[in-house]
Amino acid sequence: MxxxxxxxxxxxxxxxxxxxxxxxxxxxxxxxxxxxxxxxxxxxxxxxxxxxxxxxxxxxxxxxxxxxxxxxxxxxxxLAASGEFAHLQEAFIEHHGMQCGFCTAGFLMAAAALLRENARPDAATIRAALAGNLCRCTGYHGILRAVQTASRMRR
Amino acid sequence: MNPVRKTQWLGRPFPRIEAGLKVAGGIRYLDDMAFGPDLVYAAIVHSTRPHARLVGVNTAPAQALEGVLAVLTGRDVPGRLGHALADRPILAHDRVRYVGEPVAVVAAVSPELAVAAAQRVKVTYEDLPGVFDSEKALRPDAPLLHPQVDEYERRAFVHPRAGTNLAHVCRARRGDMEAGWQAASTVLADTYRGAPIQHASMEPHGAVAQCHPDGTITLWASTQAPFVQQATIAQTLGLDPRRLHVRAAAVGGGFGGKSFVSIEALVVLLALALPGRPVKLVLQRAEEFTTTFVRPALLAHVRMGADRHGKLTALEAHYVWDAGASADALIELAWAAALAGTGPYAIPHVDLTSSVVYTNHTPAAPMRGNGMAEVHWAIEQHMDRMAAALGMDPMSFRLRNLIKGGDPVWDGQVMHATGLEQCLRQVAQAVRWQAAPGKPSSAGRRRGRGLAVMWSPVLRHMAISATAVVRLESSPAAEAIQPVVVEVGSPDTGQGFATLVVQLVSSLLGVPPEWVQLQPIDTARSSFSGPGLGGQLTWSQGNAIVRAVQDLRGRLLSAVAQAWDEPPGALDIVEGVIHSHASHRSLSLRQLVQEGVRLADGSVLRPELRGEGRFEPTAPDEAGDEQALGVVHFSTGAQAVEVEVDLETGTIDVLHIASAFDVGHALNPDLVVAQIKGGAMQALSATLFEQVRRADGIPLNVRLSDYHLATILDLPPTIEAVVVEVPQGDGPFGARGVSDHAGVGLAPAIANAVAQATGVRITAMPITPEHVWRALQT
The missing domain is CATH 3.10.20.30 (Beta-grasp domain)
Known part of the structure; x- marks a missing residue:
């Protein structure tokens, strides 16, 4: 239909x-x-x-x-066009939060949703918020660092 | 050229060139590319039986659907695929050999219709007894998967056994085993098992093919090895390879699963049947598990002897690889296991056998490490047990036996300089190996530490030559840059190779990085290169690039030197401008490209603006025995972990991972560290969680909610990477690869840590809480 x-x-x-x-x-x-x-x-x-x-x-x-x-x-x-989360995108680049890049959009959307709700999340909160996104390349370490850095840059 | 001076952008962090696009959703992977309104969608009809005679395939109900354009079966395709051993039909012929094997393929005007049509194809089977275990497959009464395997086309280093399920067997020996066992005071034997796992790149396999009016065919693919796909598909279909142009799309992860032909031949067949129309096939996640490739299950029988001083005297090992229904992708892996199957130790008496065995499982292909993660799972656990039997500390026992530069390896070959011992000492220090174990977080939990060393060979068999072209192109006057176009044959699959290309070319040529443009790969235009296997791209392709830049630079400078009547040695290129130290004259590359250089007599000299580089590794004398020609060089490293185990539930928390690898020279330290950490986590996932489970050949967990991959919740609190640099003699600026090796030692390090914490030894991967709990009950 x-x-x-x-x-x-x-x-x-x-x-x-x-x-x-x-x-x-x-x-x-x-x-x-x-x-x-x-x-x-x-x-x-x-x-x-x-x-x-x-x-x-x-x-x-x-x-x-x-x-x-x-x-x-x-x-x-x-998200990219708005520039509102440019600091998050920059942090993903700086901390090698991506390799092949296929999962990156999903991580960015999830991380941005978290930062909008909680500007200064602790590591456990970031992990919980991103637990539904799989990445096979980075081992998540760069992603976690990127989100932590972005949260510090925000305010 | 002075390589020391020309390293402007090398050996230091340099941001990924494509990262900005990746964080904006701007990279186009295969499924993101537009192919116009004529695009046709394919779907596969899979075998539902592990082993059966194919009685009939009725395609009429599918063909009756409006919008279905083609349905092909094995009757339409006689050949078999294979780059080393042609043992895989593109579509099943007279029998099916695994659940998920393509039996027919459908093309239709929408993806939904293609799937609906595929479901209407009626396949009639007559079941045959199956083989689901590599040891049972070798029994004399085992049903045969490929009764005519010895008649299949194959390369000279493939050794099948007619009348058996043994697709390939190879052996590496040195010394005298009798003497080795006699010199031993302690001899220990056991068997270790590695589970079948799936590469599970986040991007599924995908391909599009289109047959053009001039008879050429373009294949766009998510591939790690476009030239391998071109050669293999063309040979199987009896096409002139020049008719088939393979274009590599951006790759969303490969890990070895995209290094061979999997589904790409299917779309080429449909494109030939539907001239003019692009045909697309993108796999569903379940098909990734059943129809592409898995990492092979390993059965490793190890027998090791050492004398009372803790020196290893003898090692006998048999590595048995479960190839599934096709062994083609495991031939080099089997050789690697034979030629590096000792682990990185100096052992005088060695007898290693590596066997590739057919079973009724999904075909296997190497996954990150080319078999080394599996081999070290066995050797590095066995080393800990030998140490315990000898009453030695596992680290001291390893230090006593580590291979060193100058030690003999195989006949006519000695080990090159290596930072192996430094790697081991670094990771041991990182986890405070000498200190007492940390205090567990609660009663009922125990902490333990474990370590492992590793090596991994680059084989001459797989290190096919790499070539590169670097050329200057003219550009519109309005543009400020002088394009430096680079063509290579191996794609960046996400590790950052394209960034390294920019670093190398800009540094060596003397131009700003933003001038360097890496061409997308098209086998019709790009220079040939072998597959990006074994983590060797930096080394093989890097060498070819260095030579291509040297070639171009030489042409440019000798032309200008001639025009200015100066020695070429007086000239240099800095920031895209040729300078003379002698006369202080200068000429921009841009001007040289557009106008040439004027000679004293007023005529104009136009140098060739193109440089070529080719790298072919040298290996010990090829005329000798097969095992001697195998290894070009080894990469080495070590990993150590600290774990905490819950004795009540068997749950393992990895608290700390330390990895150290000798990368020769880190041309981009950030990318090296990213590879080492990412590789460690991928290996953690394989060690603790992953297994393709099957019941008599029927896959049981073909979705990501049933097949457990590590998430960010599994990331240890501490994960560190140590970069050790002992230059590689034949590497570009001393570099060697790292990406493939980054997880090789992790699984045995975790197993050794669990054993230290709990006293139980888990010899079968994965180390699940259930395995640990059961072991604790006995």
């Missing part, structure tokens, strides 16, 4: 035709060309597709596009 929906993505409004089975991830990547959000497992187990939906961190592979009608979506492209 086909649905007509409206999505506000990274500040832009889109009117879209979607099928019932299309996920938000499908629509972002295929219809809007926002490929920064990654497809790692398709069942909510790797975190690579993490985005913000109405200011909440969600796994976009587990959200049906039709359910998101009217919603505000922020992806890594929007």
């Amino acid at each position: 086909r649905h007509e929906i409206t999505l506000h993505v990274n500040g832009h409004e889109h009117r879209l035709q979607v099928e019932s089975h299309h996920t938000l991830l499908d629509v972002l990547r295929r219809q809007l060309g926002l490929t920064g959000t990654k497809h790692g497992c398709d069942c909510g187990e790797c975190g690579a597709c993490s985005i913000w939906l109405n200011d909440r961190l969600v796994l976009s592979c587990l959200v049906l596009a039709a359910e998101a009608d009217g919603a505000h979506v922020l992806t890594v492209e929007g």
